[in-house]
Amino acid sequence: MSKTIIAALLVCMVMVDGCASKDVHPAAAGFQAPSRGPKVLAAWMPWFGDKKHMDVGYSSQDTNVMRRQIQDALNRGISGFVVDWYGDRRPYHDKSFALLQQVASEMHFQVALMYDETENDNGQATDEAFGAFDKAYRAYIGPSARYRDAYLTYNGRPVVFIFPKRGRTDWNRIRAKVNTWSSPPLLIYKDDASPEFAGAFDGYYAWVHPGHKGWAPDGSDWGEQYLDNFYKNMTTKRADKIVVGAAWPGFDDSHASWGLNRHMDARCGETFEQTLGFYRRYYNDSNSIPFLLIETWNDYEEGTAVERATYTNCNRPS
Numbered sequence: 001m002s003k004t005i006i007a008a009l010l011v012c013m014v015m016v017d018g019c020a021s022k023d024v025h026p027a028a029a030g031f032q033a034p035s036r037g038p039k040v041l042a043a044w045m046p047w048f049g050d051k052k053h054m055d056v057g058y059s060s061q062d063t064n065v066m067r068r069q070i071q072d073a074l075n076r077g078i079s080g081f082v083v084d085w086y087g088d089r090r091p092y093h094d095k096s097f098a099l100l101q102q103v104a105s106e107m108h109f110q111v112a113l114m115y116d117e118t119e120n121d122n123g124q125a126t127d128e129a130f131g132a133f134d135k136a137y138r139a140y141i142g143p144s145a146r147y148r149d150a151y152l153t154y155n156g157r158p159v160v161f162i163f164p165k166r167g168r169t170d171w172n173r174i175r176a177k178v179n180t181w182s183s184p185p186l187l188i189y190k191d192d193a194s195p196e197f198a199g200a201f202d203g204y205y206a207w208v209h210p211g212h213k214g215w216a217p218d219g220s221d222w223g224e225q226y227l228d229n230f231y232k233n234m235t236t237k238r239a240d241k242i243v244v245g246a247a248w249p250g251f252d253d254s255h256a257s258w259g260l261n262r263h264m265d266a267r268c269g270e271t272f273e274q275t276l277g278f279y280r281r282y283y284n285d286s287n288s289i290p291f292l293l294i295e296t297w298n299d300y301e302e303g304t305a306v307e308r309a310t311y312t313n314c315n316r317p318s
Contacts, residue, residue, distance in 0.1 A: 046096030080110030087132025125167030203242025252303030
């Protein structure tokens, strides 16, 4: 990914429409995904409009909003949304995904599930995962799913991301179950999988994190050490696995009811710029990673949204 392409990928971060152009660093203009290199995806949150979450001015079940979001993403060169999904444990989120997949099918866009493991170690995590994956196959992925043409695939196989919690799911049992599907899915786990389940997963993705030192009080740690370790491990210890790189514009969970006062400074676009191009330290156009996941499209509660448009009041040199 060239410096020009990295610059074109940068987006605005203030929750307003439009740009104050005189205050925007040149790198923040545009936002066109690269024509070469990884397919660009973005994590999409399905819960707005649910009273448990903050009001961002729209409902995640408004299909007109979805059409606008998808068109905006397409214009920027984003190929698909990866959607937080809990199966039937969160009916609102499930309905949002169903509507999004339908709109995606109409607009030649792609969607994928990111299954969130159960939050509690209640002894039911594996059974709940069985139920969720059965639902996913029946409704969204398998041959009887009405809008399966919009579901993200890689080398002909559907891609399912997994976000771990504390449920202690037996992923070896889940792997055996999904291997019976007509087209077994590629299971992509967050980078920190337990060795006992290494054989269950086809790949790994990076997620917003500063590194082993933790969150810097001043937000200065933008994730360099974490990303370096992730890509290094993927080229050495996990060279046989699918690599999903990550980019993020910053982090601030002060608006979240579950917030822990974690902060990562956007640095007027530099955080996004550097995370976008970081994979190039280990890969190139002839040996690229298949996917780069922008984290996130619209998580305003944790301050990672790239949906709306500009870095303002910045004094970065051109």
